[in-house]
Amino acid sequence: MYRQELYNGVAYSLLGDTIVYLLAIYFGAGNIALGYISSASYIAGIVLPFVPQMFHGRNQIKVQSLVWVLRGVVCLGYVGLFVISGDLAVLLLLFVYTLFNIFRMIGIALNDSTLKNISSVSNRGKVVANVNAAYQSSSIVVRCLTALILGVQRFGGLAGLVGLQIFGVIVNFAASREMSLIPSRSTIVFKKGRTVMVLFKEAMAQQMFRRRLILRWLSTAVAVIFGLTTPFLRIELGLSNSVVVLYSVVLGVSVIAASFVSKQFSDRLGSRPLVFFSTLFALFFFMAWVLITKSVNPIWFFVLGFFTNFFVALISLLTFRLVAQVMPDDETVPFNSMVNFVIAIIAFFVGIFSGFLADKGDIARSLFVLDGRVAGNGYTLVFLFAIALTMIEVLVATRLQEVGAYSSQEAAQVIFSMHGIRAVSMIEKLERTNDPAKRRFLMLSLGENFNNLATSELKQILASPFSPDKLEAVRTLADRPRKSLLDDVIKVARDDDSYVQLDAIAALGSYRKEEKAKDALLQLMLHGRWSSVRSMASKSLARITESTEYLSLVNELSHSAKHIDEVIDYLIAKRFMDKSGSFYQEFFLSIDQGRSATFRQTRYAVIASFLKFGSPRLAGLYEQMNLGTPKDFLSPFLTEARDLNQIDLYFNEVLSYFKNQDWVALRDFCLGILEVSDVGFDPCFDNLKKGLLRAREMDIATFDVQDALAMLYFSYSLGKNAKS
Template sequence: MYRQELYNGIAYSLLGDTIVYLLAIYFGASNIALGYIASASYIAGIVLPFVPQIFKGRNQIKVQSLVWILRGLVSFGYLGLFFLSGDWAVILLLSVYTLFNVFRMIGIALNDSTLKNISSIANRGKVVANVNTAYQSSSLVVRCISALVLSIQRFSGLVGLVSMQILGVLVNFMASYEMARIPSRSTVDYKKGRGVFVLLKEAMKQAAFSRRLYLRWLSTAVAVVFALTTPFLRVELGLSNSLVVVYSVVLGLSVMAASFVSKQFSDRLGSRPLVLFSSIFSLFFFMAWALITPEANPVWFFVLGFFTNFFIALIGMLVYRLITQVMPDDETVAFNSMVNFFVAIIAFFVGLISGLLGDLGHISRDLFVVNGIAAGNGYTLVFLFAIGLTAVEILVASRLQEYGAYSSQQAAQVIFSMHGLRAVSMIEKLERTRDPAKRKFLMLSLGGNLNNLATSELRLILRSPFSPDKRDAVRALGDRPRKALLDDLIMVAQDDDSYVQLDAIASLGAYRKEEKAKNALVNLMLHGRWSSVRSMASKSLAHITEGTEYLPLVNELSHSAKHIDEIIDYLIAKRFMDKEGTFYQEFFISVEQGRSATFRQTRYAVIATFLKFGSPRLSLLYEQMNLGSPKDFLSPFLSEARDLHQIDQAYKTVLSYFEKKDWESLRSFCMDILESSDVSFDPCFENLKQGLLKAKEMDIEAFDEQDAVAMLYFSYSLGKNAQN
């Protein structure tokens, strides 16, 4: 499809309206004829009701490829322009262009169905945008080349224009070949008695259908009127053929820009708010077209053309997306034929009206005169007509309903804010990035972006049963609390079979002022299926309450904890809930429970981090000990600990205790330090002291090197911080 659109962009640029406009003006065509050319690409849709009957049961892609070949063949008729002049040349030109568009419209009706088949609801906006980008990129290249060719005097007239059309015919055949290669099992369906008026009547009964169709017809009508800006440059401003082609290049660039915007936003925000905003902006640009004078610098007309066409093209893509949402699967071709049939009728009348208004240049030029200064141009009435159509378009768009689309206010917060644009950029990068480290960074950035688009993306991730970003998304909500996602976070936290349940429970601890979060954590602590859930809920609840209300329950639950991660959670919970530090009195409880060396080391190290005794760190002592150098690991600590008188006096003696594993003598030494240390000024220090003193009553055989290091470390730390 993309390759076909590349070739099609070249072919239509050479066979389409711009070259035809220039040929018509070359032969002296009237404004009505120019208006007809502007609408001819749509008028040809009048034949579409007969397409399902003629091609019933045929493979859809084969039919589409055939009509593309036929539209190329009829274009050889332009060679007859070398033998005609005046009105007869114009009649031949319009006849060939009409036949060209008849076959083109049949192909477009089938193309809509093809695009629907190769895309899904989730990526349709992106696929349509990419198709337009492929089309416009090749179109821009060939239009630039055309502008250069036409700037050469030898090729600026009839010879150059017709030669480019014949080249377009050859490239058109290449587009047909690529189209034929698109795999498709779809056939053209036709149900007797299901004509365009029956389908129209059914569609009009449903608001979801009717308002979308109104938008399609209105957007087409506006596009037909805007197409007259191309002959406007030649007729009103007198620009050369090459500059008119350059103008078409500018219009192509605007369509590519519109494709990019549609790709970025339409699938995320929905079409409705974007159609509404685009219609409002196009209204203001049409006002500028109506008021600008021919004496203005031509650059301003190119700028106006770019921005006006940008919004018109964007509306066209978005409306197509809206139509495909309601397009019936079993009558796709018939439905498209009905839509384009009425497009043809509307385009015909809009084209004629625009042409007639263009003939009223003498009225247009005197329409806006203030203090003797005139504003406007010979096409002012044409542009006022476009303003009226756009105003109706705005009214219809404002009443459109689209499931899943953002509200206008929400969409504005995304499109017109730096946070919203950054959110779009981050989401786009997430879709392309595979590096785990970069994805984590992007998720952290997205978690810090409070725009509603970032919120929606995070909600989607939270609702996914499995996503590589789900854990990072949950943690991001803990780092940067987002009230809008609190219910979603609670849902994950209460799901006993969610693989990120513990992360979600941990993140709830950041929602300190939310009663919902507190109630959810209390319920999980009391009734959680897993012990790890209860311990994590206790830790998060402690962050929220920081009171003693749930301390007795936490103490009770902690005594039955099995795993070290649960013990750490309960210790952290107690630290926040128990300001007096009474839990330190259970300092040696892991010894009484017969826990492993790793378990006890971890528990002691965690307690040390609570008290922040400073250098040296207890965990550093265990690191050195675990490296396998038991004779050396203690010396640096004891050297630093000589600021305590008792250790300074017994430096070598303490080392010998560890060498001989004389834990009883070490216990007596530590107890002497503790008993002589007055730490009553700090309840936590005092409770820790009482917990350490319980070692006197315990069986020394239950102690080993882990406990000895802890006993020495905490005794020294309390002695160092004691009152003199």
């Protein structure tokens, strides 16, 4: 499809309205004829009611490819312009262009169905935008080349214009071939009695269909009117053919920009709010077209054309997406035929009426007077007509309903804020990035973005049973809690079969002022299926409450903790709840429980981290001991600990205690330090001292180097911090 659109962008740029406008002006066509050309690409839809019946049972792609070939073949009729002139040439031009658009319109009706088949609800906006980007990118290139060719005097006349169209016919055949390669099992179905009028009445009877279709038809009508800006530049401003073609390049760039915006926002925000804002901006720019005079520098017409066409094209893309959402699967082609049939009728009258208004240039130029100066141009009435239709679009857009779409206020917070634009950028990068480190960074950035789009994306991730970003999303909400997602985090935290349950419970600890978070954690602590759930809930509940309200319950649960992570959770919970540190009196609990060396090292290191004694760290001493480098890991510590008099006096003796594993002598040495250390000024220090003094009553045979090092470290730390 994308390759077909690349070729099609070249073909239509050479066979479509711009060069046809220039040929018509070359042969002296009037405004009515120019208005017809502007609407002819839609008027041809008048034949669409007969398409389902004519091609009933035929493969959709094969028919689509065939009509694409035929639309190229009929353009060979432009060669006849070499042998006729005047009104007869204009009639031939209009006849060939009408046939071209009849086959093109049949192809478009089928193309809408093809686009629906190769896309899904979740990516349809992106696919439609990419198709338009492919079409416009090749169109821009060929139009630039066309401008250069027409800028050469030899090719600036009839020969150059018709020669370009013949080349367009050749490229059109390539587009047809690419179209034929799209795999499709869909066939065109005609149901007897399901006429255009029947389908039209059914659609108009349903509010959802009616408003979307009216928007689609209005957006097409406005596009027909805006198409007249091309002959406007030639007739009103007298610009050359090559400059007019350059103007069409600018319009192509604006469509690519509109496709990019649609791709970025439509699938996430919905079409409704984007249509509403786009119509408001379109009103503003059409008013500029109403008031601008031909004496203004031509560059401003290019700028104005870019921005106006940007919003006109964006509205067309969004309304197509809206209609595609409700398009019936079993009657796609007949439904499209009905839609485009109505477009044909509307486009015909809009085009002819716009041409009629363009003929009233004398009235238009004197319609507005500002500060004694005349404002406006020969097409002012035409642009006023566009404003009237756009105002109706605004009214319909405000009444439109779209499931899952953002409200106008929510969408504005995304579109018109740097945070919203950054959120879109980060989400887009997440979809394309596979590197785990980059994804973690993007999730962290998304977590720091409090725009409602970022919130919506996090909500979707939390709702997924498995997402590569779910763990990071939960952790992000722990670092940057959002009240709007509290219920979502609670839901994950209560799910005993969620693989991020523990992280969600931990995240609830960040919602300190939320009663719902507290209630959820209390229930998990009391009734959690897994012991790890209960311990994690205890830790998070302690962070929220920081009171002794649930301390007795935490103490009771902690004695049944089996794994080290549960023990750490309970220790942290006690630290928050028990400000006096009475739990330090259970300093040697892990020895009584017969825990492993790793378990005891970890527990002692966690307790040391609570008290923040400073350098050296107990965890660092264990680290050197476990590595075995240096072998005499104790000497550096004891050298630093000589600021305590007892260690300075018995430096060598302490080294020998460890060398000979004389834990009895080491215990007596440590108890001696503790007995003379006055730490009653700090309840935590005092309770830790009581816990260490219990070593006097314990069986020293249960001690090993882990416990001995911990006892020496804490005895030294208390002695150093005691009152002198």
